[in-house]
Amino acid sequence: MIEISKLTKRFGDHEVLRGVDLTVARGRVMGIVGPNGAGKTTVIKTLLGLCQPTSGDIRLDGRSILGTESSYRAHIGYMPQIARFPENLTASELFEMVRDLRGTKGVLDASLLRGFALESQLDKPLRVLSGGTRQKVNACLALLFQPSLLVLDEPTAGLDPLSSAILKDRILSLRAEGVTVMVASHIMSELEELCDDVAFLLDGVTRFAGPIDQLTSITRQANLERAIAALMIREVA
Amino acid sequence: MSVVTKIVRAQTRDAMRSRWLIGYTAFFFLLTEGVIRFSGDGPKAVLTLASATLIVVPLVTLVLSTIHVYNAREFTELLLAQPIRRSSLFKGLYLGLALPLVSGLVAGIGLPVLLHGGGDPANRGAMITLVATGAALTFIFTAISFSIALFAEDRLRGLGIALGIWLLVGLLYDGLVLVAVALFSDYPIERPLLALTFANPVDLARVLLLLKLDIAALMGYTGAVFQRVFSGPLGPTFAAGMLGLWIAVPLAVGARQFRRKDF
Numbered sequence: 001m002i003e004i005s006k007l008t009k010r011f012g013d014h015e016v017l018r019g020v021d022l023t024v025a026r027g028r029v030m031g032i033v034g035p036n037g038a039g040k041t042t043v044i045k046t047l048l049g050l051c052q053p054t055s056g057d058i059r060l061d062g063r064s065i066l067g068t069e070s071s072y073r074a075h076i077g078y079m080p081q082i083a084r085f086p087e088n089l090t091a092s093e094l095f096e097m098v099r100d101l102r103g104t105k106g107v108l109d110a111s112l113l114r115g116f117a118l119e120s121q122l123d124k125p126l127r128v129l130s131g132g133t134r135q136k137v138n139a140c141l142a143l144l145f146q147p148s149l150l151v152l153d154e155p156t157a158g159l160d161p162l163s164s165a166i167l168k169d170r171i172l173s174l175r176a177e178g179v180t181v182m183v184a185s186h187i188m189s190e191l192e193e194l195c196d197d198v199a200f201l202l203d204g205v206t207r208f209a210g211p212i213d214q215l216t217s218i219t220r221q222a223n224l225e226r227a228i229a230a231l232m233i234r235e236v237a
Numbered sequence: 238m239s240v241v242t243k244i245v246r247a248q249t250r251d252a253m254r255s256r257w258l259i260g261y262t263a264f265f266f267l268l269t270e271g272v273i274r275f276s277g278d279g280p281k282a283v284l285t286l287a288s289a290t291l292i293v294v295p296l297v298t299l300v301l302s303t304i305h306v307y308n309a310r311e312f313t314e315l316l317l318a319q320p321i322r323r324s325s326l327f328k329g330l331y332l333g334l335a336l337p338l339v340s341g342l343v344a345g346i347g348l349p350v351l352l353h354g355g356g357d358p359a360n361r362g363a364m365i366t367l368v369a370t371g372a373a374l375t376f377i378f379t380a381i382s383f384s385i386a387l388f389a390e391d392r393l394r395g396l397g398i399a400l401g402i403w404l405l406v407g408l409l410y411d412g413l414v415l416v417a418v419a420l421f422s423d424y425p426i427e428r429p430l431l432a433l434t435f436a437n438p439v440d441l442a443r444v445l446l447l448l449k450l451d452i453a454a455l456m457g458y459t460g461a462v463f464q465r466v467f468s469g470p471l472g473p474t475f476a477a478g479m480l481g482l483w484i485a486v487p488l489a490v491g492a493r494q495f496r497r498k499d500f
Contacts, residue, residue: 048318049318073318073319078315078318080314082311086251098316101319102319102320141315
């Protein structure tokens with residue numbers, strides 16, 4: 001359960017977040033949408049502790065993560081938007097490094113690795129892998145340590161349709177196992193496929209947060225893409 | 238094994254396979270090998286190597302480290318999202334960069350010397366001081382690079398600052414000091430000059446080598462003053478202590494920036 005309340009973030013004169021409120025219930029998939037610069041990535045980075053908010057609070061299962069130690073991140077799997085890794089390491093060395101750092105003793109979740117048929121690429125230096133393959137490594141790394149919260153920033157960017165489908169299937173099966181997911185994306189059809197809820201950010205403020213069907217019925221639109229477009233037109237007008 | 242060690246181990250593994258580090262090591266290997274072949278392993282060899290070290294180590298360290306920190310930005314963010322403390326991550330990233338550079342330098346200079354039978358025993362102390370000073374400069378300029386890259390979001394600007402710092406401490410500084418000397422030659426300026434030497438790690442390193450080598454050829458003006466004041470056993474100790482301070486302060490600044498930064 002994630003509860004974000006009245007979150008603001010100011011970089012110098014620039015207010016990126018001006019009051020973001022959203023709640024993601026356990027085992028649900030929340031999509032974050034909004035135009036470029038709306039604050040999607042900043043919300044994610046604040047949740048991960050990469051960024052300290054100017055004000056507001058973030059609670060995970062009732063406990064504030066702000067000013068606390070790093071241990072809460074042991075339950076989070078993060079897939080960043082851009083996948084860049086140490087060039088001369090291989091994927092298996094990368095996995096080993098992160099596993100080492102997390103101190104994970106248990107079994108790793110290699111199902112996505114098999115799904116992508118990535119085994120043959122594991123011992124090549126990451127520098128020689130294609131952008132799409134690196135993105136697959138990125139996804140595998142996020143899912144490897146059996147997180148209870150999965151944070152994905154544009155997860156299918158750079159993936160071919162087949163790989164994208166494999167990843168989405170895996171996310172949905174994790175949701176069925178009770179994993180909470182937060183996913184930022186520009187691809188509305190993808191969010192419609194994955195998400196229970198959606199939060200629409202504009203200029204650093206939550207303009208809507210709730211179930212997708214609620215959004216489509218409020219805006220009287222047929223699908224998410226048109227509903228978001230309708231919201232944006234309404235906001236501009 | 239601590240988190241810091243784990244990060245250092247992985248970073249070192251990455252660095253050891255990088256072409257840059259191999260090139261850097263090869264440069265010092267060939268230079269040392271060449272110098273020993275042409276002029277033997279006497280004080281003259283140490284002097285030549287020292288002049289090269291004082292120019293090349295700060296330059297290569299600043300450029301490689303700054304570029305590396307920018308290139309590792311996304312991966313650093315990924316590591317920050319892991320359940321580890323920021324302070325440990327910073328130490329790990331810093332040592333993971335500085336230690337391979339130091340080992341490149343040590344191997345590049347040390348191997349040829351060992352291959353030629355360990356060098357002239359009378360000269361060994363100076364050789365060890367040279368390598369140690371080079372290592373200290375590497376630690377100093379790696380810390381400064383982290384600070385630059387954390388300060389400037391734009392990588393071109395960061396690289397510009399790094400090169401500017403190198404030009405200043407490596408080339409322009411002694412000239413500026415000479416100008417100051419010429420301008421204020423009517424006043425007792427020895428003590429301010431001494432302070433100016435402390436303000437530049439490359440000058441400090443040069444003085445340390447001079448005191449150990451007892452040769453005047455490498456001396457800039459600040460070196461001459463320093464030698465007069467600090468000839469005796471206290472001089473090298475003091476200079477080494479100041480170099481240590483030059484590692485500690487930028488490192489503390491960098492760690493503070495890293496702890497507070499919004500990535």
